[in-house]
Amino acid sequence: xxQFVHLDSTPSPLHKSPxxxxxxxxxxxxxMQQRCLPSGLSETDTRRLDSIMVRHRVWRNDLLYRMxxxxxxxxxxxxxxxxxxxxxxxxxxxxxxxPMSGDFxxxxxxxxxxxxxxxxxxxxxxxxxxxxxxxxxxxxxxxALLRRFHxxxxxxxxxxxxxxxxxxxxxAEQRFASFLVNVSRNYRARxxxxxxxVLRMTRQDIGNYLGLTxxxxxxxxxxxxxxxxxxxxxxEIELLDLPRLTxxxxxxxxx
Amino acid sequence: xxQFVHLDSTPSPLHKSPxxxxxxxxxxxxxMQQRCLPSGLSETDTRRLDSIMVRHRVWRNDLLYRMxxxxxxxxxxxxxxxxxxxxxxxxxxxxxxxPMSGDFxxxxxxxxxxxxxxxxxxxxxxxxxxxxxxxxxxxxxxxALLRRFHxxxxxxxxxxxxxxxxxxxxxAEQRFASFLVNVSRNYRARxxxxxxxVLRMTRQDIGNYLGLTxxxxxxxxxxxxxxxxxxxxxxEIELLDLPRLTxxxxxxxxx
DNA sequence: CGAATGTTTGAAGGTGATCAAATGGGGTGG
DNA sequence: CCACCCCATTTGATCACCTTCAAACATTCG
Numbered sequence: 001x002x003q004f005v006h007l008d009s010t011p012s013p014l015h016k017s018p019x020x021x022x023x024x025x026x027x028x029x030x031x032m033q034q035r036c037l038p039s040g041l042s043e044t045d046t047r048r049l050d051s052i053m054v055r056h057r058v059w060r061n062d063l064l065y066r067m068x069x070x071x072x073x074x075x076x077x078x079x080x081x082x083x084x085x086x087x088x089x090x091x092x093x094x095x096x097x098x099p100m101s102g103d104f105x106x107x108x109x110x111x112x113x114x115x116x117x118x119x120x121x122x123x124x125x126x127x128x129x130x131x132x133x134x135x136x137x138x139x140x141x142x143x144a145l146l147r148r149f150h151x152x153x154x155x156x157x158x159x160x161x162x163x164x165x166x167x168x169x170x171x172a173e174q175r176f177a178s179f180l181v182n183v184s185r186n187y188r189a190r191x192x193x194x195x196x197x198v199l200r201m202t203r204q205d206i207g208n209y210l211g212l213t214x215x216x217x218x219x220x221x222x223x224x225x226x227x228x229x230x231x232x233x234x235x236e237i238e239l240l241d242l243p244r245l246t247x248x249x250x251x252x253x254x255x
Numbered sequence: 256x257x258q259f260v261h262l263d264s265t266p267s268p269l270h271k272s273p274x275x276x277x278x279x280x281x282x283x284x285x286x287m288q289q290r291c292l293p294s295g296l297s298e299t300d301t302r303r304l305d306s307i308m309v310r311h312r313v314w315r316n317d318l319l320y321r322m323x324x325x326x327x328x329x330x331x332x333x334x335x336x337x338x339x340x341x342x343x344x345x346x347x348x349x350x351x352x353x354p355m356s357g358d359f360x361x362x363x364x365x366x367x368x369x370x371x372x373x374x375x376x377x378x379x380x381x382x383x384x385x386x387x388x389x390x391x392x393x394x395x396x397x398x399a400l401l402r403r404f405h406x407x408x409x410x411x412x413x414x415x416x417x418x419x420x421x422x423x424x425x426x427a428e429q430r431f432a433s434f435l436v437n438v439s440r441n442y443r444a445r446x447x448x449x450x451x452x453v454l455r456m457t458r459q460d461i462g463n464y465l466g467l468t469x470x471x472x473x474x475x476x477x478x479x480x481x482x483x484x485x486x487x488x489x490x491e492i493e494l495l496d497l498p499r500l501t502x503x504x505x506x507x508x509x510x
Numbered sequence: 511c512g513a514a515t516g517t518t519t520g521a522a523g524g525t526g527a528t529c530a531a532a533t534g535g536g537g538t539g540g
Numbered sequence: 541c542c543a544c545c546c547c548a549t550t551t552g553a554t555c556a557c558c559t560t561c562a563a564a565c566a567t568t569c570g
Contacts, residue, residue: 086420089505094420108416111409117416136402140395147391153408154366160415161363161372165341165349167422168466172526203549211423213527218550234535234549250344427558458517468559473518489517489567 025078026050035102035190036076037130037148045142052138054129064105064119064127071109073129077101080125081200085208086117095209096160098122098201100186107156122200167211170249175210176220177248180230184239195239280333281305290357290445291331292385292403300397307393309384319360319374319382326364328384332356335380336455340463341372350464351415353377353438353456356445362411377455422466425504430465431475432503435485439494450494 027038027050038046055078058064064075067087077099084105085095096117099105105127109115139146166178188194199206203221207214224230229245231238239245282293282305293301310333313319319330322342332354339360340350351372354360360382364370394401421433443449454461462472479485484500486493494500 086416088420088424092424094423096416096419108409108412111406111411111413116413136398139401140398143391143395146394146401150408151366153405153412154363156366157408157411157415158363158366158371160412160419161341161351163419164351164415164422165343167419168349168463169343169347202547208423214549215528215551216526219526222550457515469517470519470560471558474558477518 025055027053030078032076032078032102036128037145037152040148041142041144045145048142049138049145052131052134054131055126056129057124057126058121059124060121062121064121065109065115066118067115069115071106071112071114071132073131074107074110074135075105075119075130076128077103077105078126078128080127081122082119082125083122083201083205084117084119093118093208095205097163098183098205098209101190104152104156107153110153172210172212172216173220173223174249175212176206176217176224177245179206179210180237180239181242181246181249184242195242197237199235199237280310282308285333287331287333287357291383292400292407295403296397296399300400303397304393304400307386307389309386310381311384312379312381313376314379315376317376319376320364320370321373322370324370326361326367326369326387328386329362329365329390330360330374330385331383332358332360333381333383335382336377337374337380338377338456338460338464339372339374348373348463350460352418353460353464355441359407359411362408365408427465427467427471428475428478429504430467431461431472431479432500434461434465435492435494436497436501436504438492439497450497452492454490454492 027033027036027046028043030036030038033039038049041049054073058080064082079101081098081100082103082105083095084097084099085093087093099119105119106115108117110132135149139149166175170178183197183199184194187197201209203214203217206212207217210217221230221232224245225232229239229241231240282288282291282301283298285291285293288294293304296304309328313335319337334356336353336355337358337360338350339352339354340348342348354374360374361370363372365387390404394404421430425433438452438454439449442452456464458469458472458476461467462469465472476485476487479500480487484494484496486495
């Protein structure tokens with residue numbers, strides 16, 4: 001698996017140059033309301049939560065936060081795609097996820113006081129910053145918000161356990177199929193086409209995420225295309241046989 | 256990697272036959288106080304938290320909870336060792352961790368309403384059950400407790416990200432060294448010998464956890480012993496050259 | 511004691527990594 | 541608009557690592 005060292009050391013974009021978004025874009029008319037903290041909250045509670053949020057626009061390759069940054073806020077992706085990754089002592093990176101609209105960022109920092117991972121935008125994106133200290137003050141007054149927040153934290157934990165299951169048990173072919181099926185599910189859950197989408201990340205990123213080399217990813221893409229399960233054009237992917245892809249994942253692991 | 260299907264379907268031990276422990280074993284004289292929720296709490300707050308906790312004793316191979324069980328409580332291990340694992344559609348299990356005294360159990364269920372994983376005792380153990388609904392009522396009155404709880408959740412998330420880094424980037428030798436070093440650190444943090452300990456889990460479990468076969472684990476053990484880095488006698492392990500083991504992990508990954 | 515489970519060791523094979531080179535797009539500047 | 545470069549991707553050939561299969565051995569528990 002190719003390695004790349006993290007060299008960039010410019011400050012996080014939100015620290016040097018925030019791009020506040022039109023403040024009229026409130027929670028109440030946000031498409032991601034159901035996946036976000038306001039879900040299940042009353043009108044008035046939503047408004048209070050809304051009032052502490054700060055909207056931002058970030059550009060492709062912008063670093064939202066870097067490993068070691070002091071933790072101050074969590075974020076919800078309003079629009080766009082990110083990747084999160086860790087970097088070990090030698091500068092080797094491991095991508096831990098590809099969060100997209102409606103997903104949270106920065107949850108892993110809550111325990112530590114500083115971010116244990118990086119988050120970078122894969123495309124121009126919009127997100128909501130939630131200053132954590134201010135969020136905490138709301139918890140005491142809005143139990144429903146706290147429960148909602150805990151649910152998100154718990155989901156984050158079990159999502160990562162799933163990734164472990166994937167990395168530990170599946171062969172290359174299954175891992176990649178699992179990746180495609182997951183992307184498909186994510187798009188379906190957000191009302192987009194589950195069978196036709198554009199991958200926002202490079203083959204490199206996919207390989208890193210799945211613990212495979214870029215060459216393996218490329219070969220798997222051509223293989224799946226040859227069988228007729230998918231159609232590939234650059235980063236455009238069309239899933240022609242989602243059932244078969246799914247069954248590949250749930251098949252008994254080979255080893 | 257050998258697979259084994261989860262067949263046992265007896266109810267969780269705490270549901271059929273709780274083993275309440277001497278109620279005099281309070282938080283205030285608990286050895287794990289610093290790693291647990293009372294950490295940083297006032298005397299009175301600790302006592303209130305203490306009052307909602309239920310102590311249990313479980314035996315080796317007892318299932319604390321199973322995947323699909325309704326979520327009602329989180330647990331803190333007071334004494335002993337557990338393993339947590341998921342089981343996919345085909346019954347293939349993936350061990351996600353080996354929590355020990357001072358660690359939490361059941362955190363991954365908070366998001367879901369039911370447990371997304373299994374927890375089984377690797378030896379006779381003691382733990383504190385914290386009914387989650389009652390814990391939530393305390394949150395509103397004890398902000399310090401809430402912050403402490405969030406820290407634990409965040410740590411759980413970043414701990415699992417570390418496991419992903421391990422599984423995705425390291426070779427068999429490094430994974431196993433990393434496992435040993437981690438066990439060592441855990442014991443050191445709890446005041447036990449970091450160089451001499453008994454592994455509570457089978458080779459099977461270690462292999463499953465690391466994404467390797469039992470044979471590979473066995474070979475790595477003999478290899479490390481031959482080099483003189485460790486001494487092995489059954490499940491007793493002595494780390495003779497912890498620095499070298501550590502450096503192996505932080506070495507540049509091979510692929 | 512016997513059965514079941516866990517562990518070690520050996521030999522062989524396959525999967526995916528590595529190395530190498532060619533191909534193709536996208537962006538920049540002329 | 542084209543030429544150029546850079547980067548991402550594809551494809552091929554070889555090889556190493558780790559799995560698989562097999563069998564012996566050790567340990568635990570009824």
